[in-house]
Amino acid sequence: NAGVTQTPKFQVLKTGQSMTLQCAQDMNHNSMYWYRQDPGMGLRLIYYSASEGTTDKGEVPNGYNVSRLNKREFSLRLESAAPSQTSVYFCASSLRPIEAFFGQGTRLTVV
Amino acid sequence: ELKVEQNPLFLSMQEGKNYTIYCNYSTTSDRLYWYRQDPGKSLESLFVLLSNGAVKQEGRLMASLDTKARLSTLHITAAVHDLSATYFCAVDITGNQFYFGTGTSLTVIP
Numbered sequence: 703n704a705g706v707t708q709t710p711k712f713q714v715l716k717t718g719q720s721m722t723l724q725c726a727q728d729m730n731h732n733s734m735y736w737y738r739q740d741p742g743m744g745l746r747l748i749y750y751s752a753s754e755g756t757t758d759k760g761e762v763p764n765g766y767n768v769s770r771l772n773k774r775e776f777s778l779r780l781e782s783a784a785p786s787q788t789s790v791y792f793c794a795s796s797l798r799p800i801e802a803f804f805g806q807g808t809r810l811t812v813v
Numbered sequence: 814e815l816k817v818e819q820n821p822l823f824l825s826m827q828e829g830k831n832y833t834i835y836c837n838y839s840t841t842s843d844r845l846y847w848y849r850q851d852p853g854k855s856l857e858s859l860f861v862l863l864s865n866g867a868v869k870q871e872g873r874l875m876a877s878l879d880t881k882a883r884l885s886t887l888h889i890t891a892a893v894h895d896l897s898a899t900y901f902c903a904v905d906i907t908g909n910q911f912y913f914g915t916g917t918s919l920t921v922i923p
Contacts, residue, residue: 733908733909735910735911737913742822742915743915744817744901744913744914744915744916745856745901745903745913746913747910747911747912750909750910752908752909758909760910761912792855792856794911796911798905798908798909799844799861799863799905799908800861801846801848801858801861802846802858802903802911803858804855804856805855806854806855807855
């Protein structure tokens with residue numbers, strides 16, 4: 703049972719490049735999330751998806767887009783990366799009211 | 814705007830001592846979660862608190878929830894080095910959004 707799987711684990715981008723972070727869960731959870739973690743700021747919600755076919759903005763959605771491809775997969779896209787998007791990105795999934803389960807994270811650096 | 818505040822942000826304590834981490838939140842919720850994160854790692858679930866007065870214990874950690882005061886506590890008893898980590902509380906507002914506190918970085922000194 704893999705849980706929540708994120709790819710890639712590490713990525714370096716140049717300013718203006720685009721990329722997609724992939725996330726898949728095998729726990730049959732309805733809800734999926736994308737967070738970013740920056741030093742001293744905890745985790746901030748970027749986007750979430752309450753169910754297949756729906757997505758909603760979180761606290762810090764600017765500069766990002768998401769796709770809930772199916773129940774298992776939720777991707778995060780950076781169309782034009784900026785240095786301010788250097789962060790660690792976590793994908794998570796949950797089935798209310800249980801807790802959210804997190805992937806291993808993607809460490810992204812934008813130079 | 815929802816605020817989830819933890820204090821202290823940094824905690825250095827000696828092995829064998831007791832201490833409490835506090836998590837205050839600014840809106841109504843009866844669901845609160847505690848997570849642990851080791852450096853460079855993902856988040857690991859510790860406790861799920863789903864009602865007012867809920868208390869959960871696992872080893873040297875005990876968590877409680879007071880929804881009327883909008884306060885949760887994580888109590889550490891007789892700390893050991895292995896408990897060194899960052900601890901986060903998270904509040905579930907709508908069932909689809911987990912809002913996290915800024916974390917408490919705990920260092921247990923031998």
